[in-house]
Amino acid sequence: MKKKFNITGACIPNKHYMVEISRKLKSIVNLIEEEEYFIINRPRQYGKTTTMYMLEKFLSKKDEYIVIAISFEGVGDLIFEDEKMFCEEFLQILVDTLFINNPDLANFLEKEMDEVNNFNRLSKVITKFIMKCNKRVILMIDEVDKSSNNQLFLSFLGMLRNKYLLRNMGKDYTFHSVILAGVHDVKSLKVKIRPDSINKYNSPWNIASDFDVDMSFSVEEISTMLDDYIESKGVSLEKDYFSEKLRYYTSGYPFLVSKLCKIIDEKIMPENELKWEKEYMDMAVKQILKESNTNFDSLIKNIENNKDLKELVRKIVLEGNPITYVEDNPIISMGIMYGILKEEKGKVKINNRIYEQRIYNYMSSIIETTTDVSSYNQSSNYIKDNGELDINRILLKFQEFMKHEYSDKREAFLEEDGRLLLLAFISPIINGVGFAFKEVKGGEEKRFDIVITYNKKMYILELKIWRGKEYHKKGLMQLGEYLEQYGLDKGYLLVFDFRKLEGKAGETEEVQVKVGEKTKEIISVYC
Template sequence: MGKRFNIAGPCISKKHYMVNMDNKLKKIESLIDKGDYFIINRPRQYGKTTLLSQIAKVFKEKYLIIRTSFEGIGDSVFEDEEVFSSTFFILIIDALRFIDEEKSNELRNLKVEIKNLQMLSSVITKFIQSTEKPVLLIIDEVDKASNNQLFLSFLGMLRNKYILSNDDMDYTFHSVILAGVHDVKNLKLRIRPDEERKYNSPWNIAVDFNVDMTFNSMEIETMLKDYSIEENVKMDTKAIAEKIYYYTSGYPFLVSKLSLLMEQNFKNNWIEDNIDKAVKLLLYEKNTLFDSLIKNLENNEDFKKFIEKIVLSGEEIVYVPSDSLISLGELYGFIKQENNICKIHNRIFEQYIYNHLTSIKARESENISNYNFRENFLTLDNGLDFEKVLLNYQKFMKEQYSNKDEKFIEYHGRLLFLAFIKPIINGIGFDFKEVQISREKRLDVVVTYNNHKYITELKIWHGEEYHKAGVNQLCDYLSIHSMDKGYLIVYNFNKNKKFIHETIYVRNKEIFIVYV
């Protein structure tokens, strides 16, 4: 069996195609060498366990590495100090069994009964004293216990040993790495069970982990080069890597998933256009990452409205790390900070959220099917009469929504258009959105249908000056796509507005405009 692209569990270099992680590992090595304690907290399917595997593999000659996990040990372990302490001791013994069997047996033969954290601390001290190499402790899936008071006490024990060892009063782990979704450094400590939580974290000794775990295009290209050589597949690895990064922003699972879809569906034709098709396939499948994305969106109405402001309205929301909704967005992997502004992490997430919201809006718009029957818009060259599509959308808005107020249309208008075109292109076409942050809050929609492409801009009327600027921006966008014709939907909230349409010619570009 040769290598393959992997989306299930950690990647293993001898089994899977992987990006080169040397630059990330060098930064992590610097932290470990300095004896730092840190937390790798990132969203689900972000490559945390794969990174821990690489750390254990690359640094095994320099450090005695105890790598374990709280996954699968059961919640009841964290309900009793004696049970937890003895269980953690066994986890250390089991971890050592595969890297230093002699040391593992030595600990096992102690047959000591560890009844509390203090006794566990004493055993750790003796163990560290007996080792020749500095010891690196890695604990994965710490979220399993992060809300438990006993776990906080365990962190407090490690913190105390760390402080004492710096004063030559104890022996402890050279470096500790905790991994999970949540940042346990910010957990609140409770002194007594009946007290409210305090802000003094038992893990405030941890340094910030600022290593970027996303993959840039050059890192993605290392994986593609490996694949192309192994499978004897010709491709422009640089261009393909940049296109994958364009859609994924380097989100590890999405990088691997897109590559897998390309291998499965376009193995001998790795070209940029097929990346677009692979994205379409990805957006119409179910997977645990997307399920988690939508679950987190729907379980919190305030968070959903926050995400909708970014996705639908293109609002510039200033990045403030202490804001609870922004923190949730980062925790779930929804958002990233770009020039101090909150942005959806990647284009695939943005599109998937659009599709979800569009589906809801289509169900709510009961009469929409009377206006968007696909066969009414087909052309002889297997394309769409897109002018007719927009005129029918205008008719739909006039007859169904002309009595709605400005606030409703501004919030829902864009989504209504996306819901309108979805059944027209479904199964054959593809629509992709680009929010342009500006005074107008433009939304560019690139619609493909078979081999045809239709670029439509949605904007709100803010006067003639902004309208002309918007038309010029659409012309620029058309030039980027090497196209001569574009479409413009203008939402006009003036009381004397008319539902009209027109064709104008600007900078050798033909622009068809409808006003709703």
């Protein structure tokens, strides 16, 4: 069987190209050896199931452990409606899991099931089971989100918690370690049932240790997956370049890393060739941003379903407001839990550039469908004979559009939606051939940089609101330095100028900026 890049379910070493995660596993095993109970709470498609599978495989090789790995996925809802049924079904799941490799233990539990009708009796059966095993028994439960808003499940966790405490005092026998995996963290379990309760953070799982293992993929880890790919398929590629680019666009989000690789391997690289060209990376990014998948669906759904989270996301991606990371802020915690946000150097950021671009595309699409830009931005009008993008002409047309469509409400509109309107204006022009990534720089100027790639060429466009001559001069120099970083000689500046009398709205100007020994040309358009 040929290997492939996997984006659904657990990754299997002999079926899928995989990242080497031995360091992560070692950190988790350290928790297990210390008899810790913990929860691997990470966003969807973040490698939880694969990690649990690889952990089970690793521990099963050690004679001192018995690993029972189960999942609540697909068990139905009835199990959570009656205590007796829950206890019976839980034991039946254990029996089914143990049957192949440990039939004697499975038979033992099956005989005990008839007498179990409540959590007290279930606790006693677990004690007898652990004593019979005479080994360290690890219980792993995947997909706990299905049950985490159910009081019966919380009571079950409370029973395990009590046994854990008694075990530590030498008064009971129980699982050596219990590992839960799901999106929600332990504090949210209680919140979902009694959100107004004063004890909403008094979780039955407050015995859990912090799970601080970074499950995103580093550049080095991504490189190991490419090694697997190169060895298995015989493909030639610049491993350092693609590893760094994959990390740059995805921040190591496992699903996105694998998805981009899958697109290059299966949709971009010609069938009879075995080499990745550098331009394949940008082509893959463009492809993933166009398509629909469950990951992106969840991203937008989680933003739209939470008004406060949506507003926070808007402030970050459109206004460039620096939001201080506070761990106890429930809106920030929600965004991080869903994988939309992350903490970086004490500030709240969008998790990765792919998500940020997807959010931009979504927001600009709404603007595009509710404003009259179609008569101004026909793509054929802005493509030069040599296939290059005519940014200068685009900005001049946008300037004309603003004058005719928004002259009477320009300031009120632009303060909130001007940046998004420009994105909506540009998007149809470059769609299908190029894409634009946005970089928001915080601070007093609130610079808003757009990096456009079109037909293998790059363009830098900066947006900002006029805030005085000194800030303007400083901004020109910063743009010049930014151009130098990308090895470009020309850049573009769009200035929203709200001054009533001395303002330059409707004007354009060309300036030259010295960056070291080099001269950069900057074309400014005022709206």
